Structures are given as C-alpha cells and as structure tokens.
Amino acid sequence: MGEPRDTLQAMARGFLMRCPRCGRGPLFHGFLKSVDKCEACGEVFHHHRADDLPPYLTIFIVGHLVVALFMGVEQVSDLPLWAHLAIWIPVTIALSLVLLRPLKGATIGLQWAMRMHGFGGRSEESDA
Numbered sequence: 001m002g003e004p005r006d007t008l009q010a011m012a013r014g015f016l017m018r019c020p021r022c023g024r025g026p027l028f029h030g031f032l033k034s035v036d037k038c039e040a041c042g043e044v045f046h047h048h049r050a051d052d053l054p055p056y057l058t059i060f061i062v063g064h065l066v067v068a069l070f071m072g073v074e075q076v077s078d079l080p081l082w083a084h085l086a087i088w089i090p091v092t093i094a095l096s097l098v099l100l101r102p103l104k105g106a107t108i109g110l111q112w113a114m115r116m117h118g119f120g121g122r123s124e125e126s127d128a
C-alpha cells in the first residue's frame with residue numbers, strides 16, 4: 001500500500017499551492033491549471049479529479065461569510081440598498097477569486113493523500 005500519507009499536511013501544502021507530496025514544487029502553472037507533474041519530486045498530477053468540489057467549497061464558504069457579514073452590517077447601520085450592493089458584490093467576487101485556487105490545491109492534496117484517482121499507483125480501471 002506504500003508509505004503513510006499525512007492528509008492534513010497534504011491539504012495544507014495544496015492550499016498553499018505547493019505539491020502535496022514534497023511541498024516544494026508549484027502545483028499550478030495557470031490560474032486554475034495544475035501542473036502535469038511536480039518539478040521538484042516528479043509526482044504526477046495530470047490524473048487528479050478535483051472537478052466541482054473547489055467551486056462548491058468556494059460558494060459554501062463565501063456565501064456563509066458574505067451573508068453573515070451583510071447581516072452584521074445591516075444590524076449596526078442603515079445603509080441603503082445600493083451601498084450594500086456596492087460593498088458585497090465586489091467582496092463576493094474578490095473572496096471567490098482568492099479562495100478558488102487554494103481550495104483546488106487542497107482538494108488535489110486530499111486526493112493525493114487518500115490515494116484517489118491514480119494517486120495510489122493503480123489505474124482507475126483496476127479499481128472497478
């Protein structure tokens with residue numbers, strides 16, 4: 001089964017957009033495009049299946065943060081609707097763009113640590 005893999009460490013390295021295995025090589029070569037393999041340790045990443053989980057997590061986190069902040073500000077002020085829109089739409093867009101890449105990295109780190117989708121050295125076909 002191979003050496004044990006630290007799930008939290010792999011997810012933290014992925015969140016910091018580094019290779020989950022060695023923590024040195026960059027995990028992305030575009031905004032959301034992951035590298036095919038780590039330039040430091042050679043771990044391959046082309047077969048990861050992050051799919052919809054990173055955007056789902058981003059929407060979940062940003063939605064809860066922005067709604068809570070909006071309701072908090074609404075409690076202590078009487079800002080007009082246009083002011084709320086002027087504040088919370090840019091905050092929502094900025095938070096989403098800031099969080100999406102680290103959350104994709106953490107997802108790839110989780111898959112690597114759990115040996116999912118070829119990260120265990122076996123092909124998808126042999127799992128069936």
Ligand SMILES: [Zn+2]
Pocket residue numbers: 019020021022023024025038039040041042043
């Ligand atoms: Zn590496």
